[in-house]
Amino acid sequence: MTELLKNHPFLFLDGGMGTMLQAEGLLLGGVPELWNLERPETITAVHRAYAEAGSHVVYANTFGCNRLKMARTGHTVGELIPAAIRNARASGAEYVALDIGPIGQMLEPTGILKFEEAYDIYREEIEAGKDADLIVFETMSDLLEVRAGVLAAKEHGNGKPIFVTMSFEENGRTFTGCSVAAMGLTLEGLGVDAIGVNCSLGPEELVPIVEELCKWTTLPVIVKPNAGLPDPVTNTYNFTPERFGECMKRFVEMGAVIFGGCCGTTPAHIRAMTETVSAMQPVERHPEIPSAVCTANKVVPITEPRIIGERINPTGKKRFKQALIEHDIDYILGQAIQQIDAGADILDVNVGLPEIDETEMMILAVKAIQGITDTPLQLDTTDPQALEAGLRIYNGKPIVNSVNGEEESLNTVLPLVKKYGAAVVGLTLDKNGIPKTEEGRFAIAERILDRALALGIRREDVFIDCLTLTASAEQEGVMQTLHALHRVRYELGLHTVLGVSNISFGLPNRELVNRNFLTMALYAGLSLPIINPNIDSMTAAVRTYKLLANIDRNAVDFIAHYGAETAPAPKAAQGSSMTLEAAISAGLKSEAGSLTKEMLGTSDAMTIVNDQLIPALDKAGAQFEQGKIFLPQLISAASAAQSAFEVIKEHLSATSSESVDRGTIVLATVKGDIHDIGKNIVKILLENYGYRVIDLGKDVPYEDVADATEKYHAPLVGLSALMTTTLPSMEGTIKLLRERCPWCQTVVGGAVLTPDYAEHIGADFYAKDAKETVDIAKQVFGN
Amino acid sequence: MIRLTEVDLPQAYRYMGMHTEPDERMQQLAVICEKRLLSLVSPRYIHLVCPIRQTEGGVLCEGTTLLLTGQDIAAHLEGCDRAVILCATLSAGAEAAIRQAGASDVLAGMMTDAMASALTEQLCDAAEQEILAGLPETHPTWRFSPGYGDLPLTVQGDLLRTVNAEKRLGVTLSESGMLIPSKTVTAVIGLSSQPVQKGKRGCAVCNMNKSCPYRAKGVHCA
Incomplete structure (x- = not known):
């Protein structure tokens, strides 16, 4: 829990700044940040009014103070931010926050701003705001932009507390489609101090959104709504201070502990809010957050077996290697789409090849795949540099594949997993190789778990791979793998991963062997099978297992996939009289x-x-x-x-x-x-x-x-x-x-x-x- | 808020350059593209009604920093005492739908793009209707957008800031002057207490009227 909350069971933020400045004569479309220099007394007076109304924290007037937005003003970030913080300090408020809003340019792929540039813009703001007590990001919409900002704050903010609030619409998503759950998972993983919502909606519309957020984070929750909704003709908001304060009760009951107001709120709203909330007691929350991975727009909880598609991997595939060497990203995207259409829940991404720069390719591949799909990814590499590059730009919470029981691996990979808030696959091998027995592998799994927990990685984020050995070469080892997997799943309570198809190497009818091994492994407790989802029988085995294990209730998913099937689809044009030319002409x-x-x-x-x-x-x-x-x-x-x-x-x-x-x-x-x-x-x-x-x-x-x-x-x-x-x-x-x-x-x-x-x-x-x-x-x- | 449940398909086909009835396969593809597009977009708009004043430098939107320059907008707003400043967007979901469709099939990408353009027009029509329904006894002009006639595209920045489009709608302007998300429209509608002479809409004020491929074929883009 952040220091600020130790001093205050409820922490009160301030209310609207723009609203107050417009009342003082700021035109719509004007630049409020300029008033830090032109009218410092007015700015300090607004802060003072909030401090007097009960705000512990005032947000310095720096919301849009980045180099892109300020370019047309003729003033620099280095001038405006320190002035804004001085003005806030002069109000006598207990804490001053460096207030950071969206950059105002959209990141790739929707816009053209690069992640690295966004990071640098935020770094500049954070360094200019070094005299603030905490750093807040507010009104954020794009989770990737938030990640750039939070990383900049972590790396250049001298350990200041970091608060993040995002703006959601009635559909529970931000303008860019980020879900509440994805925000919770990703930002808690990144190690911010408090998260919540601000702007866009009034307090009443925010109720279901805050409820959802409380399910997905253990962090202190912030609620900073608008004073209702704006009127386009009068440009005013429709909630009185009393109604605004009254609405806050609901959020206290849900367990939120940090409160403020956004557009349309005034010191009167903040006073009503602090009076209502102070009369209540904080409610303790103990959310049970499941294992889950996500992108900004999609959360995949590991509450049932989930398929990890294995096809984005050059091993043994000449065409894939050629595509990597030629930087043929479209080919890789084709592989991604095919697997998702076939039923993959998560995609493994391995783009390592001795002939290419793996770090550069990892960045390229992750950006490109995330541009066309919201399926979460598993970053698969043995190169720590490529891994960190992928983790840095990944939008959401990925899986890292992998760490193993060797000291060097544990020391290199786990800190990266912690820093970027990922989940991780632990391979049950170490410097002595793969233990022959279930006991040996279980012991390594325990070791990996202990080391992860010691670094503060959640238990739910550690997945163990007990390693499939080839049945043709080590037949006696097959059941050892499954026994170890069972113990990891039910004694350690961890989720399990297994690359399935290795089992059949060197045998005839590999598909038959793979499918049966997959079913055995699922029954033993396999959570995340790594398979080729394009092979129908493999995906079908997972769907059938979910049906028989009573996971797919009423066989809804199974019937959706197989209910309409009458006969195998005819093989296209085999032996038909159609010519290639005719097929092309007809498209x-x-x-x-x-x-x-x-x-x-x-x-x-x-x-x-x-x-x-x-x-x-x-x-x-x-x-x-x-x-x-x-x-x-x-x-x-x-x-x-x-x-x-x-x-x-x-x-x-x-x-x-x-x-x-x-x-x-x-x-x-x-x-x-x-x-x-x-x-x-x-x-x-x-x-x-x-x-x-x-x-x-x-x-x-x-x-x-x-x-x-x-x-x-x-x-x-x-x-x-x-x-x-x-x-x-x-x-x-x-x-x-x-x-x-x-x-x-x-x-x-x-x-x-x-x-x-x-x-x-x-x-x-x-x-x-x-x-x-x-x-x-x-x-x-x-x- | 506006609900759009289907795409104006004939319009989308025209944007694609189709001048015949689409065949069955094209129609099947359209069903898939339309479904994905509608599931990913969040059509929204914001607007501000403000008094306007004709000045030497242009039409000033009072209480804001917005100055609309050029002769065409001045003529368009002749006789109006107020104006609606409108910004409408399909959201970044439209781009996501176009990228997803185009990743596996260029034609699907192109079709989704055309559908999104048609849907943007539908959104603007619906927004305009909703706004004007709340302003009885006023007489509106048609929608005039930056880039029409001699109203410069450079006015976009001030227009977006005036309605607070970034915060309230997630709409931004790139350094090269593009609205992002790209399926976004900004427009000005003049309001008058007297019936207004509606100026000529379409080709006459369009900057493309010399090189327009539709005009070359003797048809219109909208």
Whole structure:
């Protein structure tokens, strides 16, 4: 419990600042932080009024005081924050908080602000606010932004208490979709001192949200509501001080202990609140928080067996290794989506390969996967640096895979698990290897648990892997694993993890062995099977177990998955008379893939590309130009061709070093622009024609385009921009390319672009659509 | 708050550049995209009604820092004594839906994007209706947004701060002048006690009217 609460059973914060300043003449849209310099007496008077109304803590007038928001004021963070804290101090309040709000720019992937930059913006505020007594983050919406701020506060805040309040809507989520439970799990893990809610709603609407939060955290809970809801015509809030104070009783009864007011509240509201609350006794809470992992938008409680998908891992997979070497993130994302669709609850992410920089790839992979899915991740690496990099940017509470019983591992991995508030998998092995007996493995499990507890890691966050041995080589070891697992689950009370498919290595009918071992392990107490969820029988074994073990009540989930099944789905196009060209024209993805597979039995890969794929695309392209089909149908054909291409790539990487390569093209949506759908359409079409596309994504700095063009010595660079305001970025990129990569040509496109403008900014080509970009590529590469 | 239960599909198809009836597979994909989009967005709006005054520098929204510059907005608000400052967004959930759809299927990504654009228009229409229902006996102009005519996009920052869009709606403005979440609209609706002459809407004040692909085909974007 924080020092502040030792002195006060209930801690009282202040009320609205903006509301008070508007009453003093601040215009709507004005910058309240400037008044720290222009009207310091007014600011101090507001703080004093709150201190006199009973606030123990006043928030310095620094809510928006970051370098981005203050840029247009002509004043620096280093001037404004110390002045604000001085003004707050002068009020005589017991404690002064450095008040930090959202940066005002959205983080990737919705916006363009990078996590690392957000961290640095907060670091600057925290250092400028060194004279405050505590650090509060309020009105937060994006959990990732909160994580950046809290890490900055932990690392640069000299041990000051950290409070965080986020703003939730009636649906129990913030504007960015963060749930109350995810906030509780993640921030308690990060080791902040108190958490809660502020702004957005009045006290009545906040009741269910605070109730939920109390279930998900053992930390002191903060409640700082608005004075009801605002009126758009009068711009006032509708709760009287008395009604506001009265509403606080409910929160005291739930166990909240820190109270304040947000928009629309005045010293009168705070006085009513302190009087009502002080007359009550704090209510002790003892929430039982289950084992759980999460992303900002999704919590997965480990209250029943949960599937961890194992496919994001290069071990034994040539195509995956190739994707890592080529930084082909789309391939990895494809693996993620396929597993989630098949039923994975959590995804294991292993991107280690000797040929690549694992730390860089871990960051890239975690950001990309979190951009398209809210499924929690298990970060799987033996490299502590890559692990920390992944933990730092992960949005939520992940699993770390893994620590083991060796001293070095315990000393390196567990502190990272503690610092970033993750859960961890403990492998029952140490410097002597894997113990043969259940006793040996159980002993290591106990050791790992003790060490984790000693560091303050919750028992519920330690998962143990008793290690599957191969039945063909160590048949007598199979039951030892299951016995150890059973004891860990029921004697230590810890959740268990097991990589299942290793059991069948070297045996025939591996799927049969895997499935039966999985069922045995589930019965023995396996909580988190690591499997390939794309194999139906494995996922089905878990679903069936949940049905039989009375976890899936009334077989709801089981029937949802298997109730409609009448006969096995027909294998697409097997032996049918459909040609690859017809499948592509019709946009039939799975047919195009399976036909290509068949054809590879009799034809050479390049022959299929040149004689089938490309003519089919040419035909679709011609029809598009003639207005016989429209862009959606062209994309549909391109997507079907893409699945044919994927089969060919898989084949080539397994059988030869040959690859399809008609030339390299760098693509980017220019700096400042985040509209990348057009660029993605161009990409898929170019790839289908056999060009190697280096896709730099969106909001790409000039230098990155030049760097990539240099690195790959690309003869052609494609740039897109959708906004008139980002066209100058396109011009800037072309200018830099002219200087640094004089050999390359540029093609530009995007909704607001015209041929004239393209010429004006020095582009070599203007493409009105994706089809025209392909024609230009053919011209540039002469193929 | 506004509930949107379906996407204006014909509009979405037009945004995608489809000028024929979608085939069955396209319709099936649309069902999936629409369901995901509707489950992820949280359509919301905020607004402020404030007195306005025509000044030499532009139309001033009194009690705020917002000054609307240019001849087109001045003409648009001619005869109005108040204005509604509106900001409406589908939220970052729209982006999430577009990214999720596009990750496995470019066409689904494009379709979801077009649907989100259509849904944003639906949101604005519903918001406008709801706002005006609360202001009886006033005569509104149509919605005029930054970037129309000579009302510069650079006014977005002041407009968002005036309605406190970041805190109340989660809407931000990037340094390059983009609204984020991207499926967001800001607009000004003039209010008058007398019936107003509604200016010409659409192509005439649109900056794209020289290069518009819809006009080239003889149709309209909205």
